[in-house]
Amino acid sequence: MLDAHRLMIFRAVVAAGSVQSAAANLGYTPSAVSQHVTALARETGLVLFERVGRGLRPTAAGLLLADRADAVLARLGEAEVLVEDLRTGRTGSLSVAYFASVGSAWMPRVVSTLTGGFPGVRLDLALREWLPDDPADRSDLQIAVERPDFEAWPGFSVHHLLDDPYVVVVPGGHPLAGAEQVELSELAGLRWVDNDFARGWCRRNLVEACAAAGFRPTFHVEAHDYRTALAFVAAGIGVTVLPRLGAVDLPAGTCAVPIVRPTPVRTILAVVRDAAAGAPPLRAALDELRAQSALSPADAPLSR
Numbered sequence: 221m222l223d224a225h226r227l228m229i230f231r232a233v234v235a236a237g238s239v240q241s242a243a244a245n246l247g248y249t250p251s252a253v254s255q256h257v258t259a260l261a262r263e264t265g266l267v268l269f270e271r272v273g274r275g276l277r278p279t280a281a282g283l284l285l286a287d288r289a290d291a292v293l294a295r296l297g298e299a300e301v302l303v304e305d306l307r308t309g310r311t312g313s314l315s316v317a318y319f320a321s322v323g324s325a326w327m328p329r330v331v332s333t334l335t336g337g338f339p340g341v342r343l344d345l346a347l348r349e350w351l352p353d354d355p356a357d358r359s360d361l362q363i364a365v366e367r368p369d370f371e372a373w374p375g376f377s378v379h380h381l382l383d384d385p386y387v388v389v390v391p392g393g394h395p396l397a398g399a400e401q402v403e404l405s406e407l408a409g410l411r412w413v414d415n416d417f418a419r420g421w422c423r424r425n426l427v428e429a430c431a432a433a434g435f436r437p438t439f440h441v442e443a444h445d446y447r448t449a450l451a452f453v454a455a456g457i458g459v460t461v462l463p464r465l466g467a468v469d470l471p472a473g474t475c476a477v478p479i480v481r482p483t484p485v486r487t488i489l490a491v492v493r494d495a496a497a498g499a500p501p502l503r504a505a506l507d508e509l510r511a512q513s514a515l516s517p518a519d520a521p522l523s524r
Contacts, residue, residue, distance in 0.1 A: 222260070222263060222264070223259070223260065223263065224292075224293070224296050225256070226256045226257070226259055226260040226263070227260065227289050227292065227293065228289075228293055229242070229246065229248075229253055229256040229257065229260075230256070230257050230260050230268065230282075230285070230286065230289070231286050231289045231290065231293065232245060232246055232253075233253060233257055233269075233276075234278050234282065234283070234286040235286075238275060238276065239253050239254055239257070239276065257269070264285070266279075266281045266282070266285070267279050267281065267282075268281065268282035268285065269282055306499075308500060310338070310340045310341075312340075312341050312342070312499070312501070313341060313342040313343070313344060314334070314341055314342075314343055314344070314360055314361070314496070314499070314501045314502055314505070315343075315344040315345075315346070315359040315360045315361070316330070316343065316344070316345050316346070316359055316360065316361045316362070316363075316505065317345075317346040317347070317348040317359040317361070317362040317363070317364075318345070318346075318347065318348070318362070318363040319347070319348065319349050319363065319364065319365060320347065320349070320445060320446065321446060321462075321463065321465050321466040322363050322465070322488070323347060324469075325465055325468060325512070325516070326363070326508075326509060326512040326513070327345075329508055329511075329512055330505050330508045330509060330512070331343065331345070333504055333505070333508045334501055334504060334505055334508075337501075337504055338500065338501045338504070341501050344359075346359060348362065349416075349417055350364070350421065351364050351366065351491065355373070358373070358376070358493070359493075360492070360493045360496040360499075360502060361490060361491070361492055361493070361496075361502055361505055361506070362490070362491045363381070363488065363489070363490055363491075363509065364421075364488070364489050364490075364491055365421045365422055365425075365486045365487065365488055365489070366421055366487060366489055367421070367487065368380075368383075368487045370487075370489060372491050375493065375494050375495065376491055376492060376493055376494060377491075377492050377494055377497065378489050378490070378491055378492075379489065379490040379491075379492060379506060379510075380487070380488075380489060381488045381489060381490055381509055381510065381513040382465075382487075382488040382513040382516055383485050383486075383487055383488075384463040384464055384465050384485065384486050384487075384488055384516070385463070385464055385478065385479070385483050385484070385485050386426065386429075386461055386462060386463055386464070386479050386483065386484040386485070386486070387461070387462065387463075387464050387467050387476040387477060387478055387479060388402060388407060388459050388460070388461045388476070388477050388479055389450060389453050389459060389460050389461075389462065389467055389470060389474050389475070389476050389477075390453065390459045390474065390475060390477065391453055391454065391456050391459075391473060391474060392473045392474060392475060393456075394459070396459075396477050397475050397477075398475065399477050400477075400478070401477060401478045401479070401480045402477050402478070402479060402480070403433075403479075403480055403481045404429060404430065404433040404479050404480070404481060404482060404483075404484070405433040405434060405435065405481075407437070407459065407461065407479075408430075408433075408434075408435040408437075410458065410459050411438075411440045411441075411457070411458035411459065412437045412438060412439050412440060412441075412458055412459060412460065412461070413439070413440070413441045413443060413449045413452045413453060413457060413458040413459065413460040414439040414441065414442045414443055414444075414449065414460075415443055415444070415445065415446050415448075415449035415450075415460050415461075415462050415466075416444065416462075417444055421486070422462075422463065422486055425484055425485075425486050426461060426484050429482055429483075429484035432482055433481075433482060437461075440457075440458055441457055441458060446460075446462055446466040449462070450470060450471050450474060451471060453471075453474050454471040454472070454473050454474050461479070461484070463486050464476075464516075465488075465516055468516075488513065490506060490509055492506065
């Protein structure tokens, strides 16, 4: 491999016409310039200069190498600029996966922060309700719901964002409407509207909490997203139990009631690829997620 620094010095000698002039232009000593040129000749196995009187003249091989060196050094300069842009987050890409309720509650601010602070970075966003088993499907940053003791795959780190308690959403005319709280076991005989995929951790977490309260919920209507389930509640079809973060924008005619004894809680984590953890865009995204989670405390007032 050619030493780019020596190639640059050699090109300066050819352009200046002498070692002394090149040394003056570069701020080096003539001895240092001569050493670099000699080392380059040794690396290439070429005779780059020939003596003419007391001076040096580039050989045909030296002239051709100097001519091609301009393109090489220009490309190297472009590569250095690219490296600096990647290091500072002025270019590149960032892949982010998130689940639905975070998508509406947090992601607009996260994306706004990234597009405003890093306009040259391409964002690859994916809606994903579970952590993928296939390494090829894993994002640089995934906001996920998992057990509090979840251990990330090798090469990834876990950052805790929020513990999000569950609430029950009922129609406005329901006996529980306006209650300060309700025990989970009191919901056993009600008509439940499901709001999540059976594979998702939110669904498993809720079923486990109900089992601890002595019953298994009967889902009379199967919906797979909060918005649809809440619309069914507003129509008086049943009640739905969902995390508080999913109840921040309830439809008219419904209200949310905190659940106690026990209170189901989901843990929201950020799973970060270690290789990308130092990139400014990812750090900014994680900082914004922490800020958004701090604005979503477990005891925030509910819509009523």
